[in-house]
Amino acid sequence: MNIPRLRRRCLAGTSAVALLITAAACSATDDEASVVVPSPAAKAAGLCRDLHEQLPEEIDGLGRTDPGPKSELTAGWGDPAIILRCGVQRPPEMIDPSYARDNGVRVNGVAWLLQKRDDGSYTFTTGARLAYVEVTLPKERTGDGLGPLTDFAAPIKKTIPKGIA
Structure with a gap:
């Protein structure tokens, strides 16, 4: 026994x-940043994979530090990380023309909707593109203004055509 x-x-x-x-x-x-991976339709997912291949290794002088779980729909730079998510849903605020007009910015030919979060971070979402791309700047990175968005303009223009998603 x-x-x-x-x-x-x-x-x-x-x-x-x-x-x-x-x-x-x-x-x-x-220690790695964690994000919710979007689940876009097939066409948008294909555009997002194309964008992923074009994303730079540095954004605003910060090295690439992709968040978990690993995905072609997400990317990150720095710590705390600037986070990019491709294939997100259209923010409801985009439907309101006055909100979009008052909170929209254009950086190097890419239109963005700006949303300030309660934690001091900012989320920018592309408008008038066939896939919505969201970039979140943690509050520690907001002092650089729109600088990080300039590094995203060329890859977005190259891979995500204009249109309404």
Whole structure:
């Protein structure tokens, strides 16, 4: 009757080791930014994959630090990260012409809707493109103004055609 008890201890020990390995593997990515990956329609997803291939390794002098989970629909730069998500839903505020007019900016030929968040960050969403691209600047990065958006203009113009998504 000692055999089953020994077997249980071995299995418990194996489970504990597996748990420790899993925890160690997870802790390596705990410092990494995490985002919700959009789920666009097939056409927009294809445009977003094209954009992903054109995104620069640096934005506003910050190196690429893609968030988890890894996806061709998301990208990040710096820490705290400037986050790009492609294929997001159209913000409801875009429907209101006065809101869009009062909160819209144009940077190097790309129109953006500006939304200030309660936490001090800003979210910019492209307008008049066949896929919506969202860029979030954490409050620590807002002192640079619209500088980061200039680095996104060329890849967006090259890969996301004008139109209404």
